[in-house]
Amino acid sequence: MNERSVTLRDVAKRAGVHPATASRALNEETRARGLVNSDTVARVMQAARELNYSPDPVARSLKTRRSHTVGVLIPDLTNPLFPPIIRGIEDRLAQSGYVALLGNTDNDPDREKLVLSGMRTRRVDGLVLATARRRYSVLSELNMGDLPIVLVNRVVEDRALPSVATDDAAGIAMAVTHLVSLGHTRIAHVAGPQELSTGAGRLSGFIMAMEAAGLEVGSESITYAENFSVAAGTKCCRELVAHKLHPTAIVAGNDMLAIGCYQALEESGLKCPADVSVVGFNDISFSSRLSPPLTSVRFPHYQVGIEVAQLILERIQAPTAPTKVLFLPPELVVRGSTAKVATP
Amino acid sequence: MNERSVTLRDVAKRAGVHPATASRALNEETRARGLVNSDTVARVMQAARELNYSPDPVARSLKTRRSHTVGVLIPDLTNPLFPPIIRGIEDRLAQSGYVALLGNTDNDPDREKLVLSGMRTRRVDGLVLATARRRYSVLSELNMGDLPIVLVNRVVEDRALPSVATDDAAGIAMAVTHLVSLGHTRIAHVAGPQELSTGAGRLSGFIMAMEAAGLEVGSESITYAENFSVAAGTKCCRELVAHKLHPTAIVAGNDMLAIGCYQALEESGLKCPADVSVVGFNDISFSSRLSPPLTSVRFPHYQVGIEVAQLILERIQAPTAPTKVLFLPPELVVRGSTAKVATP
DNA sequence: CTGTTAGCGCCTTCAT
């Protein structure tokens, strides 16, 4: 019995009604609006069940211009930050009969355009972007302004786009406060790329928190990573330890950079945390298993995914609804990579 | 200019031909068969380019009954084994204009059925399963026998399904040989779930390798994990160290179980590798950053993804082609979790 | 409340 051939027509025939009526009977919306006799509804549903009917989403999409599909752009699935977020997104979308179409861009604007236009071609109903830069022209270039969009873990400069993220500045402040409470005063920052809101927000959060603690932030206490990678972190940390400041603690823009710091410290024969404390951001899985276990700013990744999906679904329903910008609170997870400053 | 409205008709009109002709001109197949004047082809392609036309995949699917979509079932995206495989799958699929629809099943047969029928409803052209058990009835139950299917990292009992995996037995043999060369004789195995081919294959590989090395495998040197999780590994390892065998080395069914062993060893005050060496399987990312860095059997995850995608695409093209079963070679990555046996 | 009609955008006979 080939089920792919069970069509609405078959159901209608079996129920003794016109296909259109069957459609209305099976469609939540029209049924609820009382557009069809509850008697017929029963008969149609019965027939549908008997035939094991399931509507063809392709045909439906063609008519309704809705694909029940959301494009999700990320830099790289392999970055452990993303899987839990994606999981959240997919779980929430599934609840509403939607699916996610993943696209990896590797932070390459060309790939980005390629993937985006692919998504438009596939008629996605909405877009979730974890790839937005602070000034983000790609969307307008590709003429995708009309598509519902939500950002994850990013905000754009004018906050004109709905987004779900954590409060970067607050998170970094927790890290700084923690280090200060351990007696550190020479605290450095490995800043992420400044064209990303996370990079910029964490840097300015760092500066503010330092000032609030009455500590100076010289130019030699900040290095800029090209990207959020282990290699970049290593490079930055090398500069930091080579410099005259001799920081006793480093706040890294994220966990990757922090791991990079581990490596640079090892190279220079410095012990973490005995000589230098390190704090990361994101609390990716297994950071508790690193050596030493990484102190990091955590935010609820899976929940972020859920919220993002929720938001994009709302926007798909009501594209002109006000632009929500949602911040989920970070928390500091203290582990073995931070310790009291060594008394000199 | 709203591009979603550029239709084949528009292109045809601009080129001064009938839509059908335009269709033939733009379609690889028909064009190659010389069914259309090369002159008209040029005109049509020109027009298409000018209008920035891209065919509506939905409409096309309705007609051709091809969704250009592949369902990919995995237990949990959050397991670090999968992201690189998925990345490989998506990259290869994208090359051929296909996309992956991810489904997380959490190893729950009910969820599995749910996700699978969702995929069928969405008219996926093929299925990639990382969730297959050795005896896998779900497919026939759901009447999906007609759909092209490829397994990843799994084989089924009768090898009736095409698959891409690594040679589990060979990998484990490498681990055992390595430990033997370090002087270990009391080697234990934390076996994965036996209903999974990886669990079973690695166990039998372990037994064979031990016998080949002239070592005994008593029942007390093997424990069975309920699933491939850290918690299960801890539980198993606890049994192992409590027992009279006092193994000096443990071969874990995968990295998760190995990490679980780390934890149990810590609890009992045993040092790894000084007291007990541990070997994992999969070499998930960051295993080099664990404490101690994990010795593990690696296989090329990304490449596996590529091959899987390749295979499913082939099957979609030619569903009756012979059933390929592809094994990619494993290699042993030696790190800090294995050391010479302590001389008693 | 239900049936009729029409068409979403494309492809594929069947003629010409």
Next chain:
DNA sequence: ATGAAGGCGCTAACAG
């Protein structure tokens, strides 16, 4: 080699 016609399965507009 091209045009005409029909239909994939569904739903929306309009009658009745």
